[in-house]
Amino acid sequence: MPKLTVAQVASLSKPGRYADGNNLYLKVSDTGAKSWTFFWRHKGKRPEIGLGSATGDGKAGKVSLATARQKARAVHDLLSRGIDPREERRKRKRATFGEAADQLFESLKPTWKSPVHTLQWETSLKVDAKKLRSRPVAEIDVEDILKILKPIWHEKHETAVRLRGRLERVLDYAKVKGWRSGENPAAWKGNLQQLLGAKKKLTRGHHKALAYADCPGFMEELRKTPGVGAKALEFTILTAARSGETYGAVWGEFDLDAGVWTIPGARMKGGKQHIVPLSPHVLGLLKALPRRADNPYVFPGRKPGTTLSNMAMTKVIKDLDLDVTVHGFRSSFRDYAGNQTNFPREVCEECLAHEIGNETERAYRREAAVEKRRDLLLAWETFLA
Template sequence: MARGISKLSATYVSSDNLKPGRHSDGGGLYLNVTKTGSKQWLFMWVVAGKRYEMGLGSAGKAGKAETVSLKLARDKAQEIREILGRKGDPRMEASDRKAKIVFKTFGDVADDLITDMRPSWSNPKHIAQWEMTLGDAYCAKLRKLPVQDIETEHVLQALTPIWQKKPETASRLRGRIERVLDYAKTKGLRSGDNPARWSGHLKNALPTRKKETVEHFAAMAYQDVPEFFQSLSDAMAAQALRFLILCASRSSEVLGARWEEFDLEGAVWTVPKDRMKAREEHRVPLSPQALAIVTALKEVAVGDYVFPGQQPHRPLSNMAFAMLLRRMKVDVTAHGFRSSFRDWAGDATGFPRDIAEAALAHTVGNKVEAAYRRSDALEKRRRMMVAWANYVTASRSAKVIPLRG
């Protein structure tokens, strides 16, 4: 009848060569194998000399949502033992317990997490990176497994192929898998320790990674920016890129700019904190050249976005700048123009470092210094942005004269 071992193993349970009969895991839990080879979990107990048994689900092919793993079967068995311990009837509570059990795959839970977090992630690239790393590119097998069955071996299968080849990607993937599994536990979809945790766990199973060379955003030398600026067309993407260069802003800030953020009379653009990387509101003083761009667009505006795409009520694509620069055969990134501005401010002007960093919305100093420095130095930054705009829009033949702050 019962197999004489105290504990089953996951490998044993998944074997196709088990003999028909009931195989004990100890403590009342059995794996029942029929003559046709199907496998079900049973829990057996005795009350007042009478034996009872209850089915806990199929132990069929791994990877299917309806399959009950060894781990989940043990969890269910423990619940029954607790019910018996308080003199309850597991059969009476079975329907309630069954209604609470929700089977979801890792892919389902990963998608749910991204959907729930999407409102707080302002950068479209950030969302795309989560979707890509947790998608079939790296988690094809993992996505198909019931989330309650994910073990260390499954996480390692996803990480090992890229751990040395793509160390930065692998590190982010591990953290995101850990986040998904924590999310699943919070939702009551799994229990126990997180098999993707690093400290004291995967750190002991994975080799030391090779140091990955940091790739900086390709930037244009600031001396070449005026000529490039003059070469831009009047297309919407080109006007947006002009505005980005003049304001030294990030792509996502410019592409998502809405008319409600602009004070054209005061020549100030206020980017709300939910669209800023540092989650702090950022005021951008507009130079006459930057103001001229948005003023002209305001006269023909039909939607909420300053730089609309082909559909007037939607912004330009987040690939608009990359496609424009590719067509112009310029090997730089839009983000790189922030570096061009910073190099110009440091090499060709006398503007203070903290003013230049404030223009880039970078945090300057420690928390104590930041607490005492509450002003955003708007007017000081305005003088610097006007000087930058004058430099960028100067004639190509003009002589470059270092500026003082």
């Protein structure tokens, strides 16, 4: 049987069906509209499945002759495996975002070495994107993605950025599986970039701090305050850490026997690993904290795999009716160390993960100063008590 040509597909106008071979036909309706269809024999009947609108050049989202033949071969493949192509199409239309997300998660899981990474992906796809899970993946559009991302885009920007990337991966996976078509609504460039914009820039300036002489009184009140936020703030003050270092702390970073907290460079402002010696009170605080099987964070949020809200420590300070910032306690510590102790300036600065001197000097001090910093932080703990 002679096959159709591109020219014929473009020129045929008489209503009817025109065979291309291998069960593929071009249908021309009474109105002149053209479409591709596939017929096959099944239990004495001739079922039919449409393969899209037809045009000779594949423009305007319609199906060209070459593409129609590819689709016909795909239907033949299903039939050869005993699969009804109509049921397969219905199944694909019913596929949900949750099904696509879970399949992608399982395919990627063996490639992740860190259990934290695995848990973060699971949290993104099952908790953060919960509202999308029951939706047909073929129907998800830009508005659906914006409803998930907009509420956290500025307040939890890093979380939102990671979530967007994971949503994009799921929707790309669904497209490859044939469960959706068209552009990816979670794509950034030329898409969400125009609707969400960059992270809101913060105004730089001095952080309000409490005079170090007033810190013991504040600590006494803080230790009477219940909740994970209060424990996180106490830990942050005693270790002179940045709030982000505390919020992101996971149990795997701690060696409680050696009394050290090793923060990887990826989590440090300066991009270099920082070792924090832990005082006796901090070790006691950590050992008293419950550990959750569904959460690797030392100061966990309510949902599995999430950390405490980045406003939790600030709320504790406000509830205690104090007009200072969490970061300001690092200034309180530095003022105390400079005015009330004889520790060298370098040791004081290294407690704050500030770099001083050249590369060789810093390398030497990294090895030699951990115990000196332990002594300084112990003095700070004693002062606060």
